[in-house]
Amino acid sequence: MTTTKASVRKPVKANTRANAGKKERPFKRPLWELRLYVAGMTPTSVRAFENLKKLCEEHMHGAYKIQVIDLLERPKLAGGDQIIAVPTLVRRLPTPVKKIIGDLSNTERVLVGLDLRPAETWR
Amino acid sequence: MPALIKSAKSTKNSSHRTPGKVGVQKVPTGIRGLDQITHGGFPRGRTALVCGGPGTGKTLLGLEFLVKGATQFNEPGVCFAFEETAEELIVNMASLGYDLNALIKAKKLYIDYVHVERKQIEETGEYDLEGLFIRLRHAIDQVKAKRVLLDTIEILFLSLKNEGIVRAELRRLFHWLKDAGVTAVITGEAGEKALTRYGLEEYVADCVIALDHRVNEQISTRRLRVVKYRGSAHGTNEYPFLMDDEGISVMPITALGLTHHASTDRISSGVDSLDKMLDGKGFFRFSSILITGTAGTGKSSFSASFANATCAAGERALYFAFEESPSQILRNMGSIGLNLDRWIKRGLLHIHASRPTSAGLEAHLAIIHKEIEDFKPDVVVVDPITNLVSAGDLSSVKAMLTRLIDFLKIKGITAMFTNLVFQGEIEETAIGISSLMDAWLVLRDVPHGNERIRTLNLLKSRGMAHDTNMHTFTLSNKGIAIDDHHQSISAQAG
Numbered sequence: 163m164t165t166t167k168a169s170v171r172k173p174v175k176a177n178t179r180a181n182a183g184k185k186e187r188p189f190k191r192p193l194w195e196l197r198l199y200v201a202g203m204t205p206t207s208v209r210a211f212e213n214l215k216k217l218c219e220e221h222m223h224g225a226y227k228i229q230v231i232d233l234l235e236r237p238k239l240a241g242g243d244q245i246i247a248v249p250t251l252v253r254r255l256p257t258p259v260k261k262i263i264g265d266l267s268n269t270e271r272v273l274v275g276l277d278l279r280p281a282e283t284w285r
Numbered sequence: 286m287p288a289l290i291k292s293a294k295s296t297k298n299s300s301h302r303t304p305g306k307v308g309v310q311k312v313p314t315g316i317r318g319l320d321q322i323t324h325g326g327f328p329r330g331r332t333a334l335v336c337g338g339p340g341t342g343k344t345l346l347g348l349e350f351l352v353k354g355a356t357q358f359n360e361p362g363v364c365f366a367f368e369e370t371a372e373e374l375i376v377n378m379a380s381l382g383y384d385l386n387a388l389i390k391a392k393k394l395y396i397d398y399v400h401v402e403r404k405q406i407e408e409t410g411e412y413d414l415e416g417l418f419i420r421l422r423h424a425i426d427q428v429k430a431k432r433v434l435l436d437t438i439e440i441l442f443l444s445l446k447n448e449g450i451v452r453a454e455l456r457r458l459f460h461w462l463k464d465a466g467v468t469a470v471i472t473g474e475a476g477e478k479a480l481t482r483y484g485l486e487e488y489v490a491d492c493v494i495a496l497d498h499r500v501n502e503q504i505s506t507r508r509l510r511v512v513k514y515r516g517s518a519h520g521t522n523e524y525p526f527l528m529d530d531e532g533i534s535v536m537p538i539t540a541l542g543l544t545h546h547a548s549t550d551r552i553s554s555g556v557d558s559l560d561k562m563l564d565g566k567g568f569f570r571f572s573s574i575l576i577t578g579t580a581g582t583g584k585s586s587f588s589a590s591f592a593n594a595t596c597a598a599g600e601r602a603l604y605f606a607f608e609e610s611p612s613q614i615l616r617n618m619g620s621i622g623l624n625l626d627r628w629i630k631r632g633l634l635h636i637h638a639s640r641p642t643s644a645g646l647e648a649h650l651a652i653i654h655k656e657i658e659d660f661k662p663d664v665v666v667v668d669p670i671t672n673l674v675s676a677g678d679l680s681s682v683k684a685m686l687t688r689l690i691d692f693l694k695i696k697g698i699t700a701m702f703t704n705l706v707f708q709g710e711i712e713e714t715a716i717g718i719s720s721l722m723d724a725w726l727v728l729r730d731v732p733h734g735n736e737r738i739r740t741l742n743l744l745k746s747r748g749m750a751h752d753t754n755m756h757t758f759t760l761s762n763k764g765i766a767i768d769d770h771h772q773s774i775s776a777q778a779g
Contacts, residue, residue, distance in 0.1 A: 201415040210410075233416060237423035244400050245416040247445070258405065263445075265410035275407030 194218070194226035195255035199240070201233045201248045206265050210249035213266040221278055251275075309491075309516040312360070312432070312468045315353025316346065317655065318535030322511055322520040327492055332459050332469040334489040336481045337496030342507060342528050343472040345381065346496070347434040348374065349532045350470050352383050355393035360431035363424040363467075364396045367440035371396040382530045395428045401444035408446050414454040418461060425465060433462065433469040439483045459488050480512065491515045497523070506645035509535050525647030527655065536651040547571075547748070552664070552699050555594030556587065558767035559726075562743055562752035568724055569748060571697050573690050575719055577704045578728030583739060583760055584703040585609075587726065588666045589618045589625065590765055591701050595664040596628035603662035604636045605653060607669060611636040622762045635660050650685050654692065664699050670718070671705040683718060690721050723747045741767065 198214055200207030211230060218226045233240050233248065243252050243261075253260040253276055262275040273279040311325035320326045327333045327350070335343050351362030366374055374396060375385045388394035397420060424430065438458075441451050462469045471489065473481030480486045486493055493512040500506075509526045511519040526535040551566040560567040568574055574591075578584045592602040606614055611629075614636060618625050628634035637656050641649065657665065670686065693700045702722070719725050724746040730737050742755045758767040 199416060201419060206411050206413075213410075233419045237419045240416050240420045240423070241397060246399060246401060246420070246441075247412045247414050248416045249412060250416065260407070261405055262407040262409060264408050264412045267410035271407055271409040275409070 193255060194222045194253070195229075196226060197229045197231060197243065197252040197254060199231050199233055199243065199245045199248055199250045199252065203232075207249050209267065210251070210265040213269070213272070214251060217266070217269055217272060221273065253277075309514075311517075312354075313358060314350050315357045316349050316533050316535065317531075317658070318524065318526070319509070319533070322509075322524060322535060323492070323514060324518055327468055327470065328515075328517070329468055330463060330466050331491040332462055332471060332489045333492035333494065334471055334473055334481070334485055335494045335496065336473040336475055336485070338475045338498065341475075341496035341498045342526075342533065343496060344369070344374070344436050345378075345528060346494075346533055347436050347470045347472055348378055348383070348385075351394060351432050351434055352378070352385070352388065352532075354432040355388050360468075361393045361428040362395075362432035362434065363421070363428065363430040364394065364434045364436065365399055365421065365424070365438075366396060366436050367399050367401075368437060370398045370400075380530075381528070381532055383532065392428050395424045395430065397424050399440075401440065403444045403446075406444070412447075412450065414441075414450075414458070417454075418458070422465070425467065431467055433467045435469065435471040437472040437474065439473055439481065439485060442483045455485075455488055486513075492517075506647045508647070525645075525651045527648060527651045534651065534655050536647070536654045548697075553594045553598070554587070555590035555592070556765045556767065558756075558758075558769070559587075559741075559765070562756070562767070563724075563746055564749040564751055566749075568699065568746075570699050571694050572699060572723035572747075573693065573721065574699070574701045574724045574726065575704060575722040576701065576726045576728065577706050577719075579706060579730055582728035582730045583758075583765070584705070584728060585614070585617070585668055586621050586760055586765055587728075588668050588701050588703055589614065589621075589623055592634060592664060592666050593618075593623045593625060593628070596625075596631075596633040600633070600663035601660065602628070602634050602664040602666065603656060603660045604634065604666045605656075605668065606636055606638040607641045607667075610638050614638075620762065621760050622764045635662075646682060646685055650689055653689065657693075657696065657698070662698060664701070665693060667700070667702045669703040669705050671703075683721075686718055687721060719745075 196214070196218070198207075198211060200210065211228075214228060218228065231239055233245065239245075243250075245252075247263040249263065249265060251262040251266060251272075253262075260275055260277065262272055266272050270279065310329040311323070311327065312329045313320050313326040314323075335346055337343050348364065351364055354360035354362050364374070369377070378385050385394060385396070389396065399417070399420070421433070425433070438455065441455070442448060445451050459469075471485065473483070473485040475495070476482040476484070480493065480495065490513075492514045495510045495512050497508045497510070498506075499508065507526050507528065508523040510523045511521065524535050526533055548570040550570040551563075551568065552570045553567040554560050554563065576584050576587055588604075592604050595602040604614070609617070615626050615629075625634060625636075629636070635656070637652075639649075639652070644652065653665075653667070690700065702718075704718070722745075725744040727742045727744050729740045729742070731740055732738075738757050739759065740755050740757050743751050743753060756767050756769075758765055
């Protein structure tokens, strides 16, 4: 648990806003595997997807994969990841699995939720 | 059971002022007794709330509603379990005699375990609970469900931080359920100030049932109450209920009033000479008979003779024994020439023996009620009711006996109760129940020279000319023999 956290946190620190985008220094591993569950293309789901896209580009450039699942089309999949709210972002990898619900409009909270930023120390 | 439900329903409809229009349509729960209390079941297409503290049987009641729907009314069900996994529910229900696996396989039941771990969830920005709705719709489609159980939806308040969204979505959920045309049951943990901790009753206005589990002097009793039922009459009392290997049974008996039909038919007491004292024909049918006496005066002998005569006439007798085991009764009654075993073998007699302290008073009466529903007797003997007093306080004993006697009369059952009294208090029966009884036979045991003589006295027998004299009687292997001529021993009595 702690080792995972540390290994995730380190490259992030090197990749904060100042040098983001400039120097391409993607982490070798882990690969981010994200799923965004939505129910139809509602304004909220579109907003969530856009927010997510932007955030991924900024913080895990080139090392992520987003799968959008529309539950209206594939209702069966809701049970597997225990989805009740939409939109829900599920971080499948790296483990442990994390969930963030909402339109992902608060970037800082999303970063905390994805363990890209420690919840306690960040100010 | 179904016949009963039907009759309750039809009488309701027919007595309604504008039949078919105003009355709430109902879905029978199939749960023993509950459909009678609610006059037909839960409101069709609506949501009913079942609330109560931990361990009061909310989940079981909800699941039984689904199981009965699937097995008896061709209404498949969906259970959304927020607290227990499907496996856990299956195991729990198996211990109560229900095979959920078979129902799931037959596509009559769908269980979805909804698990939301707050620790791994971060919330940011707007969201709704459409995911839950989609799962629910999917589940309903899978089995074409007509019934839904959400157990317990209030977990959402613990799992999600934004209470505003949860409340708004709950309101939407209940509307959605209504539109979906399913009859739903939701469970809720009892709250300190409100009925439920999160005020679920705010959303579910149609039908609210409260369950309760109280322990009084180490004896526990479960109770059920219909708090509210919009647009429908319902029983308002607290009704005791049982949870056993046949699921839930609620005892719907209540003080039904004095509307029962008084019969002029007679039924033999089983003792010829006693029948003679009773206007020559025996007791009235559907009446309640009390036999009091000190220890060893022959109360059980009279009640067993009564049961014996009932069976000999081809009718059914149910004997509740709270002091002796069935084999003890058979042996002892064999000594006065009664062969009760043959009636048991023929299925005309059933002896139900249990210790009075094994359950609360109300639970006992619920058991009595359930046995009566099962066995459908013509005659019931409770030997003795005294012991039930040890399971409850005096006022509740009397209240419950009133209910029981009313129930028996409505069912057309003749009942005999024995009551053990102590020397000196013979005519003020311990429980003051004699006023509820139609006939009262007092047995005494009086010293007479070197021996003790048994005497009997018909203290009352409503509605007939009866022999009020005191008689002596004897017990022998030929049964009970009452002397025709009364003895001048009354002065010595008491």
